[in-house]
Amino acid sequence: MAGHVQDRWYKTESGSDGKTRRVKSERYGTGMRYRARYVGPDGNERSKSFPDRKKREADLWLAQTRADMERGQYVDPKAARTTFQEYALRWLASQTTDAVTQEGTERRLRLHVLPYIGSRPMGTFQPVHIREWLKRLEGTGLAASYIGIIYTDARAVLSAGVDDGFLVRNPCASRSVRQPTAHRERVVPWTAERLFAVRAGLPEPMRPVVDLGGGCGLRQGEILGLAVDAIDFETETLRVVAQVKVLRQGLIYAPPKGNKTRDVPLPAAVAAILKEHITAFPPTAVTLPWRTWDGPKATKLLLFTDGAGQTFRRSTFNQALWKPALATAGVIPAPLPGERPVSAPRDGMHALRHFYASVLLDAGENIKALSEYLGHADASITLRTYTHLMPSSPDRTRRAVDAVYQDPVQRSDGP
Secondary structure (H helix, E strand, O other): OOEEEEEOOEEEEEOOOOOEEEEEOOOOOOOOOEEEEEEOOOOOEEEEEEOOOOHHHHHHHHHHHHHHHHHOOOOOHHHHOOEHHHHHHHHHHOOOOOHHHHHHHHHHHHHHOHHHHOOOEHHHOOHHHHHHHHHHHHOOOOOHHHHHHHHHHHHHHHHHHHHOOOOOOOHHHOOOOOOOOOOOOOOOOOOHHHHHHHHHHOOHHHOHHHHHHHHHOOOHHHHHOOEHHHEEOOOOEEEEOOEEEEOOOOEEEEOOHHHOOEEEEOOHHHHHHHHHHHHHOOOEEEEEEEOOOOOOEEEEEEOOOOOOOOOOOHHHHHHHHHHHHHHHOOOOOOOOOOOOOOOOHHHOOHHHHHHHHHHHHHOOOOHHHHHHHHOOOOHHHHHHHHHHHOOOHHHHHHHHHHHHHOOOOOOOOOO
């Protein structure tokens, strides 16, 4: 790195005798005296000015800059002055994730990150700024699990900023910054009695949604986006290839979560229910954009549509159909006239997937197969969520021995 410290209060002149000498410049006594100059990695000159009697500081700054370049830790001062908000918006625009994920990330940054640290220059971030921001988030009453997601978004922006040369290190990587963690509550699966009581509380055209969730493990968006051609009655297989997702502009079709399509065994009981449903309530053609709002149009013959022949928004389905069914089954209290139903986060349609998992584990299905049927990214997610539902070793021992003793032929000499 070429660099030097210029003394702007003096200049060098050649005399009539050909010798050079230092003389006072026209700037003498005014403004910053020293200017440390260097050429950056991009070939452009950078500089920083220092006042009178600060020549040593200018030399040290130049030496530090040279050392940062040699260690690969140099940050362009102009880039370091870029605010978190300015960089975050650029980062968002460069993401290649699906539209729904991008909208969620943008909303969390806009509401919970930018108002607190959006104006801070990227190069000035220290761990204390992250700790103070997290403390303020905790004071807002947000759930710890949601704060954890917000923190992950902010950390991703800062990590990309390090890669792009806007700051030297990610303050979130400091040992003094602790990622918010939420206590994972154990899943308590519904009983079969509750499942069928809720099913009975739904209008008849909607009742098979319970069978698809509790009998096949489908997510709510996958159920609402299930097309008739995804059901293969001959091979007894349900092909989960699409779901309905909500964008700010409206509804779209999209691949299942994580772009993970899958085949799920179709039990005979559920197949019979679906056949009856298709006969009684013929599927309706619904056209929606694919993947993004401006994506190509796709038309699917959906099993479940509203009175206008359109697919449901999850929020509409939950308020108009699901929660009334919960109230009818006694899961939640019935709302008073003019009141909205109470919140029921543990008894949303996701409870159907928990029921499905509990039934399969109780029947001895292995975690890997269950993970595939549920569409989890990997089996470790399934294991963390449902390990407490797996039969214990003593349980398996009792069942194995009991199976021997249940031989219909009575033996007088024991097993």
